[in-house]
Amino acid sequence: MAFKLDSVVPWGRTMDEYREMFLLDEEDMKKKIAGFGDGPACFNAEATRIGKDVTSYDPIYQFSREQIEKRVEEVRDVAAMEEMLRACKEIRIFPIVDLDANDSDMIMDVIEHYKGKYDVRIVETGYEFQKHANRLLIIKRV
Numbered sequence: 795m796a797f798k799l800d801s802v803v804p805w806g807r808t809m810d811e812y813r814e815m816f817l818l819d820e821e822d823m824k825k826k827i828a829g830f831g832d833g834p835a836c837f838n839a840e841a842t843r844i845g846k847d848v849t850s851y852d853p854i855y856q857f858s859r860e861q862i863e864k865r866v867e868e869v870r871d872v873a874a875m876e877e878m879l880r881a882c883k884e885i886r887i888f889p890i891v892d893l894d895a896n897d898s899d900m901i902m903d904v905i906e907h908y909k910g911k912y913d914v915r916i917v918e919t920g921y922e923f924q925k926h927a928n929r930l931l932i933i934k935r936v
């Protein structure tokens with residue numbers, strides 16, 4: 795059953811949740827990491843505190859708290875992925891279901907768009923954000 799979002803409620807995940815969600819192991823954590831859409835998460839703050847190299851990109855940083863509360867978010871689309879792939883060798887997208895816990899049409903379109911040109915994989919993670927939302931999409935330059 796779908797649920798309706800009556801207001802935008804920014805909430806963010808912790809570093810441990812990010813690590814579980816994106817399968818970031820110790821070796822990954824030593825890399826220079828670009829986080830797209832990190833705005834409400836404390837991943838960057840926590841990682842930076844322990845000496846990791848994380849840069850976060852989020853259009854939300856240009857808005858005040860009041861503006862953020864009013865803002866309707868458009869999180870992911872092929873254009874955004876294109877931009878992320880231009881900047882990064884590998885991107886990881888989580889989750890890949892919509893609010894009804896069905897495979898997101900947008901994600902399926904993205905997979906169709908990139909398979910053949912990139913190494914496209916869906917990997918199960920230990921983090922289940924909502925029912926069936928435990929799969930990670932990895933798109934890697936070949």
Ligand SMILES: C[S@@+](CC[C@H](N)C(=O)[O-])C[C@H]1O[C@@H](n2cnc3c(N)ncnc32)[C@H](O)[C@@H]1O
Nearest residue numbers: 806807830831832833835851852854868869874
């Ligand atoms: C639901 S929040 C997820 C926050 C965080 N990734 C986490 O898991 O806790 C989605 C965020 O993506 C950001 N966003 C939307 N479009 C974006 C884009 N084109 N590039 C980067 N971030 C974007 C939004 O501003 C919002 O802060």
